[in-house]
Amino acid sequence: MEKEKRAHHAHVLLVPHPRQGHINPLLQFSKRLLSKGRIRVTLAVTVSLVKTMEVQTGPISVETFSDGYDNGRRKEDSPVEYFERFKMVGSQTLTELIKKQESLGDPINCVVYDSFLPWVLDVAKQFNLIGASFFTQSCAVYNIYYHVQQGILTVPVAGRPVISLSGLPSLAVTDLPSFVSEYELRPELLPIVLGQFSNIDKTDWLLINSFDKLEQEVVNWMAKLWPVKTIGPTVPSFYLDERVEGDKAYGLNLFKPVADACMNWLNMRETGSVVYVSYGSIAELGDEQMKELALSLKESNNHFLWVVRQSEEKKLPTNFVEETLEKGVLCPVLLVYIKPVIKLECGLT
Template sequence: MGETDPKIASNAHVLILPYTAQGHINPMLQFAKRLVSKGLKATLVTSTFISKSMLVDPNTPIDIQSISDGFDEGGFAQAESSEDYLATFQKVGSPSLATLMKKLGEIGRPVHALIYDPFLPWALDVAKQFGVAGVAFFTQSCAVNSIYYHVHKGLLQLPLSVSNVSLPGLPELQVSELPSYVSLYGSYPAFFDMVVNQFSNLDLVDWVLFDDFYELETEVVDWMSKLWKLGTIGPTLPSMYLDKRLEDDKDYGVNLFKPDTGTCMSWLDGKPKVSVVYVSFGSMAELDVEQTREIAWGLKRSRCYFLWVVRESEEAKLPTKFMEETSEKGLVVRWCSQLEVLSHESVGCFLTHCGLNSVMEAMCLGIPMVAVPQWTDQITNAKFVEDIWEVGIKAQPDEKGIVKSQAIELSIKEIMGGEKGKEIKKNANKWKNLAREAIDEGGSSDKHINQFVADLFAK
């Protein structure tokens, strides 16, 4: 199948349905661009609320449609609880998705495959209703999803009564290194159910795809490949940061926040090479006041230049007059183009929450990390960043779970100028090269994409 020319599928149309968060939309949108480059047609489906509020590149080759999640005026924030949002999304989203697929067929754009985020397992039922291929696209790592799979199957009994866990294809993990939904069982019941229920009907899918590349998680990918027809098709960064085969693909093309690109780039241009610590906790993490202030003082004590993304909703947590007192060393912005920042020659370190997208971007650009994970899969990602891939340092929290300013300071200084930091930078460059080779023509991820296209659409 891999030898089949995927361009024979030029009439095939795929529908892409991510969960309604920036970190899920971006990788699935980038995969859609790869499919378009292979000759397919692709449509990204978002919620009505997201479609009204997101900023879209007018030159994107991807059509965008919307369905209702039941909260058309306010999205997730409009729901009474996480449980309410997820239950309503299933109740309202399922018929809304079916209506869209029917409409597309009636106007001459029939759907041949639905590529959906397994956070929304009900989408597979809609695909089967229309007799089209159902494809699960995971936006968290193979390691993390293997853990959730074992919980779903009852092979990892919760609450855990052991201190260490050994699973096929994974290093031995302390309980504290597992995703927080597992290690702190009962802490987020709605989200726990969501990640475990990803596997409720997964045996019925035609393909399982991961935003990952084979060399990154070889052993667990090999193990999971025995369960499903599986492909690692990442990293899903815009092509100009990887293989440069997709012309003008310089940005994800969709933003839920408006980036202050001009200010960031101008500020970075005036700084020496590898002198800046870039700090971001993504689009969803909400640090408490104490943790925010410890990070602030740690940055100040490091005496390094820093660019810190603090969303508007989080600004009040900063120490009084912090921005004024650190204006000679730091810049605080509400949002930025993370890829442009990480690829700037002045950036030498990324202080991150370790969401998989951020980790992948840093690794693809050869930037060492200081890991300050907050919850969910970030905990396990941080373990891999420090101990398995050896591309960063985890700043250790105290007994209350707070990473103190001294730990922040020491971690930054080690990355930026310590002996361990030198080895970490070498490893970061190694993984940078491997990531690019994976998506290059003939690389492991490119082969999986071609196999996927040929298998599903050659007919």
């Protein structure tokens, strides 16, 4: 370990928002960093997360800090209360982690943090460290959020025929992220989303999980405001360019995967014959939406693989599982990329 510390040129600390859809892209980015050589990477995750996750991160070190919920998040706490406590306790414990690394002779040089945790940049700057905000979504999404944050696009937006924003083509209201288009359903969440821009002008880099050719116009627009680098798509290298040897999975799971049983079932289906449905770890469908989706899958001409969390199973129509045994599979979580299926993935991550 001592020899490794002396050999690397930089030590990068990565701080993800403790959600699977936020951890995965940041973890894949860290593997890319390591593949360049002479860089040491440490992933900082919350204490409560370590207690439940399965970890296989290889040469990436894992350290913990507290979000104030070491025994798990309390159900009665709202998202606003959670983020406020996370900021208060996390700022202190992350500071202690950075000091510990320095005392061990392995100081941090750069902090890459999830954009939903802007306070991490304030902690980094206390130590005069380079800070890079990591945006997990597309440039187009952040363009829209920024215009709302600046007051150029005001909410609610219902009733507007066309939305015109710099760097983007004309949009309908239904093209906007649900935090904006359906603001009235969860108004308390929009300030959290817009908080990503609270200190953005102090960051050294904006790293975005996208690529230039996909969003060239909006990337050029954002580059006039901030030092933007597109570093996506951040998926396992095996499914992209195979530049990172042996990189076939993310390596950190918040839920116990059930990939083997699903893959065995998929291997018996024809290529392109299966619809994959997943709404992520946060989005919740209403009873009617759940029934409508279930009926659509049941009456379709395709086999289906539907990720349904255990908390959502009660919303399924009566006897749906029994009536679709020959056609589909329901699973609580599936953390694997699948090449030979049609993947229709919607909702929040």
